[in-house]
Amino acid sequence: MRLIASLVAIATTALIAGPASAQALTGTLQKAKDTKKIVIGFQEASVPFSYLDGNQKPVGYTLDICSKIVDAIRNEIGEPGLQIEYTPVTSANRIPLLLNGTIDMNCASATNNLERQKQVDFVNTHFLTANRFVSKKSNNLRSIEDLKGKTVVSVAGSVNLNQINRINNERSFGMTVASAKDQLEAFLMLETDRAQAYVMDDVQLAVQAARSKDPAAYVISKEAFGKPEPYGIIIRKNDKPFKDLADKATAALYQSPEIDTIYKQWFQSPVPPNNINFNYPLDPALAAAFKNPSDSADPDHYALKN
Incomplete structure (x- = not known):
């Protein structure tokens, strides 16, 4: 009888434990x-x-x-x-x-x-990664100050786009800030001279430049828009x-x-x-x-x- 009672108790515990685990x-x-x-x-x-x-x-x-x-x-x-x-x-x-x-x-x-x-x-x-910009060497853009009055692109919905818009307003840079749907489109705008600079995380810029038709034609700014994030x-x-x-x-x-x-x-x-x-x-x-x-x-x- 004790054995039967023990088996019943074990079975009852198993039945209770099963649904509880699922409910967890x-x-x-x-x-x-x-x-x-x-x-x-x-x-x-x-x-x-x-x-x-x-x-x-x-x-x-x-x-x-x-x-x-x-x-x-x-x-x-x-x-x-x-x-x-x-x-x-x-x-x-x-x-x-x-x-x-x-x-x-x-x-x-x-x-x-x-x-x-x-x-x-x-x-x-x-x-x-830190937020920087890439540009064509021929544009001779080295610092954030150099972006005054230029067309700058970044990716829609990105922290980078928000940051460049804020700087543009706070420092009255007069930039035309464009948004691209993704990184591929943003770099294409730079490549085809529809933008003079592309703002994004530095690692992404390094990758896009390395994959371009002429990697040596591009330079990434040493100056960052803020601390690494x-x-x-x-x-x-x-x-x-x-x-x-x-x-x-x-x-x-x-x-x-x-x-x-x-x-x-x-x-x-x-x-x-x-x-x-x-x-x-x-x-x-x-x-x-x-x-x-x-x-x-x-x-x-x-x-x-x-």
């Missing part, structure tokens, strides 16, 4: 469990963070990091066959598409700042279980030798489809951030201590 899933994790997929937003021309390769397949540095998060989701919800669905987004629509549930993560190059944190959350920082993977706000999982997965990656391999693959090796090596070394400040992962939006947080 919320937000993005529950959505992934229900749909058996996770939808990743990516940008088609944000080389080498996320873009389409020669076979029109989404690839890139940030997508490789997001794949580690997906592995953690599979393990957490018990769905080893969880599929990844890729949806193209732009700087202008990525947050609206996240908020309305069209995508579950934005995996590209997105600046983490306090303004955006009012709408969304960011996973641990995976890159640091962090990039983060964007997820929905107040989804703590998913954020905790994503932060844990990225922290484990960043504190392992694998992040060096991933970084070198995309920034210090020939990158498809044109096999260009951007020769962009790992910044010491980013290396330090990898050792102590953080989702801080404060640029001062990442400053190296003397």
Whole structure:
């Protein structure tokens, strides 16, 4: 009788525990469990963070990091066959598409700042970059002051566009500020002389110049519009279980030798489809951030201590 009672108690506990475990899933994790997929937003021309390769397949540095998060989701919800669905987004629509549930993560190059944190959350920082401008050497533009009266382009929905508009107004520069739908279009405007300067994160400018028809024709400003800022993977706000999982997965990656391999693959090796090596070394400040992962939006947080 005691044995029967024990078996009944174990069975009862199992029945109670099963539904409780299922009910514990919320937000993005529950959505992934229900749909058996996770939808990743990516940008088609944000080389080498996320873009389409020669076979029109989404690839890139940030997508490789997001794949580690997906592995953690599979393990957490018990769905080893969880599929990844890729949806193209732009700087202008990525947050609206996240908020309305069209995508579950934005995996590209997105600046983490306090303004955006009012709408969304960011996973641990995976890159640091400063806002500068690229121009043709023949235009002889070296400083921000040199942009007075010029046509300057940046990408719609980007922090960079907001920053250049603010400077234009505050300092009465008289610039004509144009917005492009993506980085490819912005550089094309510079290349075809519809703009004299293109403002964007310095790493993106280096990549675009290296991929151009005449890389030697372009120069990136030494002067920056502000301090280096962090990039983060964007997820929905107040989804703590998913954020905790994503932060844990990225922290484990960043504190392992694998992040060096991933970084070198995309920034210090020939990158498809044109096999260009951007020769962009790992910044010491980013290396330090990898050792102590953080989702801080404060640029001062990442400053190296003397």
